[in-house]
Structures are given as C-alpha cells and as structure tokens.
Amino acid sequence: MKKKLIAVPYYVWAAVFIVVPLLMIAYSAFTDTQGNFTLDNIVQIGKYWPVMLRSVLYALVATVCCLVLGYLLAYFMAQQSERTKTLLMILLMLPMWINFVLRTQAMQDLLDLLQNWLRLADIPLQVSNNPFAVVLGLIYNYLPFMVLPIYTSLEKLDRRVIEAAEDLGANRFNVFRKVILPLTMPGIGSGVIMVFVPTISTFVISEKLGGAKHNLIGNVIQEQFLQVYNPNVGAAISLVMLVLILFILIIFSALDEETKEGLL
C-alpha cells in the first residue's frame, strides 16, 4: 500500500505531462485547424521524407561515432586510478555546465575560424556550415551521455571474470569480444538510446552548425509550429517520428537478444 502511495506523484506527473500531451499530439495530427477529422496532415508529410531520412542518417552516424569514441574513453577511464577517474569525469562533465546554445555557438565560431585558416592555406576542405559540422556538433554535445552508462557498466565488471577468460586461453581480443563486450551491452544500450533519441530530433545544432541549409526534421517541426503556424502538420510529423524512433529502437534491441532489457 505504501509503495503505491509513493508512486502517486509519478502517475500524476505522467498523466499530466506525458499521456495528455501525447493524446493532444495525436488529436492535432488527425484534425484540421477547425478540429475536423482529416488525414491531410499525414499525407502532407510525404514531402518531408528526405529530411526525415537525413535526420535518421545524421543521428545514426553521430550515435555510432559516439559509441566508438565513448567506449574507448570509458574503457580508458575505468582503468585509471581513483584520482584520475574523478579528474577525467569532471573534465567530461564540465562542458555540460555551460549553456547548450552558447556551446554550440562557440563551436560554430571555432569551425569558422578553422575554415578561414584552411582557406588562407589554400586547403580545399569544408569544415563549417555542412553535414560534417552538424554531426561533429551532435557528437560533441552527446558524447557524455554515451560515456556515462558504458563507464558504469565497465566499473561493475568483475575483474575475476576477465581473469577467468584469460585463464581459459582467451587473448585480449577474445576477452573483449566474448566477455567484456557482452557484459557491457546494457551500458551500450542505454548510451545508444540517450544519444540517438535526442540527436534525431535536434534543431539547435543543425540550425547553428548547418548554415541553415542542412535542416533536420527538428527544424521542420519547429518551423511548422513557430513560423508557418501549422501545428497540425507539426504534430503529424512528431507522431510519425515517435513511431519511427520506436521502430528503430526495436530493431536495435532485436540485433542482440541479450540487450533487450537495456534498450526497452
């Protein structure tokens, strides 16, 4: 009985801020501005498919890069002394204490600076206002969300299980492939969700770093609500994105039966 009472605030919260808004989005998506039922909004989404696919692609690339970089970093961190661990952790978290928009603006300025140098040096390399810059921004901002869960699962890893694998003849590669990797799958699962879901719907990073040319689906939704004043289409896109994300996460978890608990 007591346990149920503790859960009441959460249920109220979930009802007011999760269930009701979701229903409102679903309602808006299937109605016109007068409130009549229509499938028009969904049909209109057709022309945004390229943007949607680009968003998924950017998010996937950023997630994979974060996974590789984040795993290496977490692995390195987990092997340091307690003092070094704390120091590295602070360094990892420090940028997150700076305002997100400010950070992204700073990255844009840095890339512009680098672009100027490249131009002066006559190196034909585009580093700002392009997909590279957007993906770099995504990786930069979301890397900590990948590192933390993986680091936690590496920390929990029993040292003796690794020794047992070595004892049975496994070299470093096999120890990683057959023991460390499977045992840190829950951390990888959490990290992938924490990076993939926000990166797929970001609009600040693509707006700042993409030079207005590389709009992602987040920008389209924002546009529909704040510039075109067509919230119904915005809601329809959001709804489709929600289903799309859910679908992709199910695919992720199906990739490894073991990780199901970690992902969903």
Add this chain to the structure above:
Amino acid sequence: MKNIIELKDIHVSFDGEVILDHFNLAIKDKEFVTLLGPSGCGKTTTLRTIAGFVQPQEGRVLFEGQDISKLPAHKRQVNTVFQRYALFPHYNVYENIAFGLRISKTPEEEIEKRVKEMLALVNLKGYEKRNVSSLSGGQQQRVAIARALVNNPKVLLLDEPLGALDLKLRKGMQNELLRIQRQMGITFIYVTHDQEEALTMSDTVVVMKDGLIQQIGTPEDIYNEPANPFVADFIGESNIFGGKMIRDYLVEFEGIEFPCVDAGFGENVAVDVVVRPEDIEILDAQDGMLCGTVETVTFKGVHYEMMVRSDRFLWKIHSIKCREPGDKIAMKIIPEYIHIMKKEAGTVN
C-alpha cells in the same frame, strides 16, 4: 617423479610490501599440493604467479622444466578454479564449460562430447541449458571445476574453492575433488586457510607465513612433527611452551623431567615443547606428577575441551572424560606425544 612446476627464487612485492620473499617450491607431477596459511601469507599470490596473473619482480617459474615466466596467462597450460567461481554470467552452464574449447576453435562435435564428459565428471548432467545465476553455490562450484578441466590442463589451480560453501557441502566437495583428481590423474595445487581441509585432501602440505615457507611435508609430518611453533599452532590445536633439553631423550618443563623421543639438540638447551590437547591423558590427582586445576569445561561434540591451570602454564586438554571446574587432576603425557622444536624468538615461556 619429475617436477611439473618449479618456483625459483620468486620475489613479489606490492607498493614496497613484500608478499613473496625469494620463494622456492617444487611440485611433483600428479600430486595434490596444498598451500596453507593465514590470510596475507602469500598463498594466493603464489597461485596467481603460477597462473600468470602476477609478474614477479625476480625469479623464474618453470613448467615441465621450461621457463614460462614471460608467458602471459592465456598461453599457460594451467587452469584455475577461482575463489567464488567467477563464472561468466552471460553464458549458460554449457557455454561456460565450452568457453575454453571455443577459444581454441575446437570442432562443434568435439565440444559437445567434451562438455558432456565434464558435466558427467562433476555430476551436473541435464544442467546444460541452466542459467548460472540460478544455480546453488555448490552447483556453481561444479561448473567452475568443469570449465577449468575441459582444456585438459596438466595442472589445476584451486583458489579457496570451497570457501563460500557451508560445512556439509564442503565435506562432500572435498571428497569429490579428490575423486576428480584421481580420475583425471593431474596435479592439483590447492590454496586454503582451513587446516582441516589441507590435512584431509593433500599429498603434500606447504605451510606458509609472511611470504615464506614454514614447512613442507605430508599431512602426518606436518601434524605430528611441526617444524616450529607457528606450524604447531596453525595446524590443529597445541600447547606450546618453553622447556629445556637436559640431554638426548630427556626434556624438562614445569620443573619435571620427561622422557621423550627427540635427540640432537645438545645438552641444557632451551627448546619449545608442543603437546597436542588430545595427547594428554587425565588421571586422578594422586596418580601423576604434573598436576593442575580444571578452570573451564566446554562440550565440543566428540570430546570435552578443558583448560587446566598448572604451576606455570594453562593447558588445553581434549578428552572424552569430563571433569568439573575446580577439580584437581594429574596429566600424563607419553614420550611419543612430546614434540621438541628448536627455540624461536618470541615464544611465550
């Protein structure tokens, strides 16, 4: 018999603290050897040095005469049963046991055959698909043993393998380990702090303290002829006190001369004397020279434990005869039960 493992002048220290102090040990093929000692004596470090998890600062490890000191753990032909098992939580029983064979790319039919053999060996037939976390401590222990033996090692290292089991289960597993060792015909190097376990199972016991070997011998040797007061005290229970060797075969303690069976200490030399509590016979006070008063009596199941105060010492006696606290008794010790050791600094006189 030839030596399968030799440790030569092994020196290990962590952060300036010496764990193994120029340690030498030779282990014969097909022997059941136990490294016995209190925690911190270096027994586990010795085992880990053989397994390849500890790199000694000095010294060599020989396997069948070959120097394997520089060989990493995964290339050594020894396998380990870890303390608290260290099973792979993400694999079931079958895959845990098959791990070593999969690493060596053994054909699937061969793996299946070997795993089945191992499951039969440790009495776990039918547990193939079980999740290791659903097994009891004793069953996990069996999986750990099967997993370590599947690679056909010539030497099996066991690091306090029964430490986490309850008494009854431990007794059962002791017998099973002995059976497995006989059946496989390989060398077992067994680490424990439990002296009873060491005496029950071993061909050879190595008693260690502070990174040094105190005594090596058969369980009977170690128990009956402890090399020093530490061994006497650690193996079983003992009355240890100072005495004086009058001459060969005659020792004096408590102001009384006792005939004994030891010789070669010289004349009028201070020595340590060990008498096991179960080797003292209780007589009526008027029937013996060595007398004392019973202070406490504790029932221990098979026997009573009595603390008896004499003129100079407090004696521990195990006897099936019971006396009441306050009773005056005499103690009889026959020559064979008086063990004489060279005097060591620090013994209570």
